[in-house]
Amino acid sequence: MAEDDHLYFSADEAAEHLGVSRTTLYAYVSRKGIRSEKAANAKERRYWKADVLAVRAAKGARGIRATEASGISAVSALTLITQQGLFYRGSSAAELAENASLEAIASLLWNADEDAVFTRRLPRLSGRFGKVVALFDNDGLADRASVLLPVLEADNPRSFDLSPLGMASTGADLVRSVTAILLRRTKVAAEPIHEQIGKALALSKEWTDLVRRILVLSADHGFSPSAYAVRAAASVGLTPYRSVAAGLALAAGRYSAFGRLDAMSRFIGELTEAPDPQSIIVRRLREGEEFPGFGGNDVYAGEDPRAQVLLAHLDKVCSRDQAFRRLKMAITTVAEVQGLKPDFALPAMFVNRRVGLKAQDFIWLLGRTVGWVAHSIEQSQFGARDRAPYAYVGDLPGNKR
Numbered sequence: 001m002a003e004d005d006h007l008y009f010s011a012d013e014a015a016e017h018l019g020v021s022r023t024t025l026y027a028y029v030s031r032k033g034i035r036s037e038k039a040a041n042a043k044e045r046r047y048w049k050a051d052v053l054a055v056r057a058a059k060g061a062r063g064i065r066a067t068e069a070s071g072i073s074a075v076s077a078l079t080l081i082t083q084q085g086l087f088y089r090g091s092s093a094a095e096l097a098e099n100a101s102l103e104a105i106a107s108l109l110w111n112a113d114e115d116a117v118f119t120r121r122l123p124r125l126s127g128r129f130g131k132v133v134a135l136f137d138n139d140g141l142a143d144r145a146s147v148l149l150p151v152l153e154a155d156n157p158r159s160f161d162l163s164p165l166g167m168a169s170t171g172a173d174l175v176r177s178v179t180a181i182l183l184r185r186t187k188v189a190a191e192p193i194h195e196q197i198g199k200a201l202a203l204s205k206e207w208t209d210l211v212r213r214i215l216v217l218s219a220d221h222g223f224s225p226s227a228y229a230v231r232a233a234a235s236v237g238l239t240p241y242r243s244v245a246a247g248l249a250l251a252a253g254r255y256s257a258f259g260r261l262d263a264m265s266r267f268i269g270e271l272t273e274a275p276d277p278q279s280i281i282v283r284r285l286r287e288g289e290e291f292p293g294f295g296g297n298d299v300y301a302g303e304d305p306r307a308q309v310l311l312a313h314l315d316k317v318c319s320r321d322q323a324f325r326r327l328k329m330a331i332t333t334v335a336e337v338q339g340l341k342p343d344f345a346l347p348a349m350f351v352n353r354r355v356g357l358k359a360q361d362f363i364w365l366l367g368r369t370v371g372w373v374a375h376s377i378e379q380s381q382f383g384a385r386d387r388a389p390y391a392y393v394g395d396l397p398g399n400k401r
Contacts, residue, residue, distance in 0.1 A: 007082060008046040010039075018056050028055060050080070072231045078109055078374050079220040085305040086221070093217055094309045102193045102215040102370060106175060109220060109374035112168035122188045123173035126155045130186040137184065140360025142252045145181050146245050152177050153241035160239060162380055170240045171373035178369050182361055197363070201355050206317045211355065211363060213313060214348045217306045218364040220371030221299075226250040230372045234379040243376040244369055251365065264292035264349050265359035272323035272350070277330040285337065293346030294334050306344035314347060324350070 009017065014034070015025045025047070028034045032055050035048040054075060079088055086093035088108055096105060107114035129151055136144045152174070153159045159170045176188045183200045191199075194215060198208030220227075226247040233243040250256065271277045284291065297304050311331075318324035327350055334340050348364050357363065 005046075007049055008039075009049050009052050010046060011044050014047040014052045017052055072228060072235055072379065076223070076375075076378060078371070078378060079222050081222050081299055083301055083305070085309070086217075088220065093219075094305065097213045097216040097309060100216055101212065102175070102219070102367060103172075105216050105219045106171060106370040106373070107168075109370060110164075110168040110171055110377055112165060116165070117168045117172040118190075119172075120190050122190060123152060123177055124155050125177075125186065125188065126151070129155065133181070133184065133186055140358070141178075141182050141362065141365050142248045142360070145178055145365075146248045148177070148181055149174070149241040149245045149248075153239055159241055162237065162239070164377055164381070167240055167373070167377045167380065171370070171377070174240055174244060174373060175366070175369055178366055182357075182363070182366055193366070197355075201357070203355055207351075207355055210310075210313065210317065210351050213310060214351060214363055215367040217310065217344065218348070218367030220368070220374060225253075225256065226368075227372065227375050230375045231379040234376040235382065237380075240373045240376045244372045247368070247372040248365075251368070260292055260296075261345075261349065261359040261362055263290075264345060265353060267292045268327065268346070268350055268353060271330040272326045274326070277326045278333050281330060281333045281337065291334055291338065291340060293343055293349065294338070295340035295343070296345075297343045303341035304344045307342045307347055310344065310347045310351075311342070314350075323354070 011022055011025060015022050018025065018028070020028070025034075029036055029047075032051075034051040034055060036045045038044075039046040077089060079086055080090070088096065088105060089111075091108065096108075103114055103118045107117065110117070129148065132148055132151055133144070136147055156170075156173060158166065159173070161167070161170070173188075175193065176190070179193050179196055180186070180188045183196065185200075189196055194208055194212035197203070197211050198205075203211070229246040229250045230243045233246040234240075238246075254260075270280045274280050281291075283289075311328075314324055315328075327347075331342050331346075334342075345364065349359065349362065352359070352362055352364075
C-alpha cells in the first residue's frame with residue numbers, strides 16, 4: 001500500500017461514491033476534471049479523492065451547490081489537509097516551514113510574485129492611525145487590528161483595487177500593517193516579518209526562527225468558520241481589509257481556538273512553573289477541569305501534524321530548557337490518562353509566552369492573516385452572487401397557535 005493511498009479512491013470506490021458506472025467515471029475524468037493516475041503495482045488507475053467528493057457534492061442539493069447558493073464557494077485550491085500534514089497549493093507546509101518566510105508563503109497562497117507585491121513601497125498611515133493605536137493600547141491584537149484595518153483601508157485608496165494582483169498588493173500592506181499593530185508601532189517596515197519580531201523582542205537567532213516556523217504553519221487551515229466569514233465578506237465585494245476584519249471577529253469567538261487563548265496560556269504557565277507538572281494534571285482531573293490546548297481540533301484522527309512538526313523542532317532548540325521539559329512531561333501525562341494529543345496552538349502558545357508576548361497577542365493570528373487574504377482573493381474571483389435561497393420552517397400564516 002502506497003503512503004498516499006488515503007488520498008485516492010480505486011475505480012470501484014470512486015464509482016460507488018458518485019453513484020455511476022465505471023464507464024461514466026472514465027468520462028468524468030475529462031468532462032468534470034477528476035484527476036487520476038496509474039496506481040503503483042496495479043493495472044488500474046486511482047482517482048484523486050478530493051475531486052471525486054467535489055463532483056459528488058455538486059450533483060446533490062447539498063454540498064457545494066448549497067454553499068455556493070449563498071455566494072460562498074466551497075471549492076478551493078489553497079490548502080489540502082491530510083492526516084500526514086498540510087499542503088499549501090500542493091507543497092508540504094512542514095517542508096516549507098524549514099526555510100520559507102511568511103512573505104514567501106503569502107506569495108504562494110496568493111498566486112503572486114513575491115517581488116511584485118512585497119515591494120519597498122509601504123502603506124500610508126495617517127495621523128489618526130497613531131491616535132487609535134494609543135486608545136486601544138491595552139487591548140489584544142484581534143481587537144486592535146479590527147479597529148485599525150478600516151482606518152488603513154481609508155488611508156490607502158489602492159485597497160479598492162479588487163483585481164487579483166491589486167488584492168495581493170493590498171495583502172502585503174495588510175500583513176505588514178498587522179505586524180506593526182502586533183508590535184505596537186506606528187510605522188510599517190519592509191524587513192521580513194519574523195526578523196521584525198525578532199529585533200523588536202530582542203530574540204536570539206533560534207527563537208526568531210521558531211517565530212518564523214509558527215507563522216508559516218499558521219498561514220491557513222482550510223475552511224474554518226473564520227475562513228467562511230472572510231469569504232462571505234469577499235463575496236459582496238469588500239476589500240481584504242474588511243474581509244480580514246470579519247475573520248478577526250469570528251476568530252475571537254468563545255468556541256474558537258483563539259477565543260480560549262487566555263485559558264491555554266494560564267494552563268501552560270501552571271505546567272511550566274510547577275516543580276511537578278503531573279500534579280497539575282491530577283488536580284485538574286480531580287476537579288473536572290479541562291486541558292486547554294489538548295484535543296480541541298477535530299480535523300485530525302490522531303495528533304495534529306503541525307504540533308508534531310513544531311514540537312520536534314522545539315526538542316532540538318530547547319532540549320535543556322526546564323520549562324519545555326515540564327511541558328513535554330505534561331503532554332505525556334495527558335496522553336496517558338486522557339488519550340488526548342496536543343493541538344498546534346499549545347506549543348505555539350508556549351513559544352509566544354517565552355518570547356514575551358501576551359496571550360491575546362498570539363503570533364498565530366498574524367500568520368493566519370495571510371490565509372484570510374488568500375481566501376478573500378480566491379472568493380472574489382467568483383464575482384457577485386445573488387441573494388441566497390433558504391427554507392422557512394416557522395409557523396404558516398393563520399396557523400399560529
